[in-house]
Amino acid sequence: MITTTSPDLRLGSGRLALLVAEREITTRLRSKSFLISTGILLLLVLGGIIFGSITAATAEDTRVAVTDSALLDGIEGIEAVPVDTVDEAEQLVRDGEVEAAVVADDSTDLGVRIIADTDPPLTLLALLSETPPVELLDPDAIPGGLAYLVAFGFGIVFFTAAMTFGPTIAQSVVEEKQTRVVEILLAAVPTRVLFTGKVVGTAVLAFGQIALIAAMAIVGLTVTGQDELLVGLGAAVVWFVVFFIVGFVMLAAMFAATGAMVSRQEDIGATTTPVTMLVMLPYFAVIFFNDNPLVVTIMSYVPFSAPVAMPLRLFLGTAEWWEPLLSLGILAVSTVALIAIGVRIYENSLLRLGARVSWREALSRP
Incomplete structure (x- = not known):
């Protein structure tokens, strides 16, 4: 818990935000459910890589x-x-x-x-059968099956992180309202700083988990001799990390804001459902239409699907050099705008207990 020892002790906003972020991180790391779920996720990643390697190595001839x-x-x-x-x-x-x-x-x-x-x-x-000679007009094109796997891989990582840590930050906000801890926190920390710290802390946890998954995947693919895919991904992975960081901060801010609109855990779904839909619909759109160049191009500029669609286009080689920069700029501007909206909702809703805060009340000017 964050406390002040005397009226004269005043910490800067940045320092206070880091303290709030540290509190979020340590609280989550002490949670057995979080550690167990992370361990299971890592084992699933490693198991999938090993299974793929074994399946490829044990392909039997036709008897x-x-x-x-x-x-x-x-x-x-x-x-x-x-x-x-x-x-x-x-x-x-x-x-x-x-x-x-x-x-x-x-x-x-x-x-x-x-x-x-x-x-x-x-x-x-x-x-x-005797197969006639085959001439490929585009021998360097990415096979459709591989394109789907890459789209699915990028999508599932972003989707899992959003659906794991997004609801977590919303539940944390509601828990603090229920237990009145938020009133103690606000006595020492301004509302905007508290909001920033919670978003930063949750984002760091998400980045850490994704880094562990990436490390596990790299080690697994290298050990099992499947590292050719890593070489092919190259720049696409780097861009995915950049898009993931910006995109996840945007989603974390939205989940924190909508979580502040309710005072009971049972009511979280009523306000976070719109954010969940904004995560799910673009995710499924990119997965299902990964072989449609027009749809993927459009989705690569939509903020909620750009973290998956643009890296996919870079992997396929269908994006010009300037397109990821433009897409990232749109995502960054959208993130700043949604954070500003999220802060307003958070400030208007955090100390309102009891009934769910309406969207009109949450968005009204203080």
Whole structure:
């Protein structure tokens, strides 16, 4: 708790804000639920990387029964299971020991016949087919699947941080109102300084957690030999960090302000739902339309989706050098404006106990 020892002891606003931020950080770090959830999140990240590595390393060849091994010579991706007769090959297919069987048959034009159980063996047919030469007009383009994974990765990191720490700061504000601790805090700290300290403290916690996740991902990908993706991400990750910092401060300010509008934990959802929607809708829009250049371009300039959409465009190589600067400028201006609005809501609502403060009252000039 922040206290003053004498009327003559006056700390600067910056120092007081840091004290409030320190209080927020230490309180959260002492929470077992926060530490456990962070540990689980790190384990999930590491587990996902290991699972991906194991899955890629253990991809099995297609098992095929064959009466003459020479029929499949030189074809990669097939594990030939030699048999002596066609009947034996058919029995292996029925038992599920092999996906299909390739047997010699002089009555066909190709001299072979494929035996399968209930469905045509598409994987085997693809391996046996002769593929004509393929000319790629844009060989350096990012594959659609990889683009989706990158969009999902950026999106889930920003979304998880926002939905983890955003409601946390709102709950902290309401808890202080319920217990009347806020009245003691305001005796020593101006309202705006208290607001700033809470936002800064929560932001530091979010950045710290994201840094741990990034470190875990880097180590995991490097150890499992999947570090090629890290090289490809490069500048996109750096820009994501910058956008994340500015964007998260904006969201933290909004959650703190809307949390101050209620006096009970049960009522938090009534005021924070609009902010939650502003996080969720752009997130899903970027994920679902990651392969639509027009939508992603528009979303890269919308403040609530820019932290995901613009780094994605940089990874895909579809953004000009000046576009991330313009997008970041729009995000920064929006953040400053929303912080100003958040401060007004916070000041008008913090000491009002009982019924929920209306938006009109919260936004009115003091």
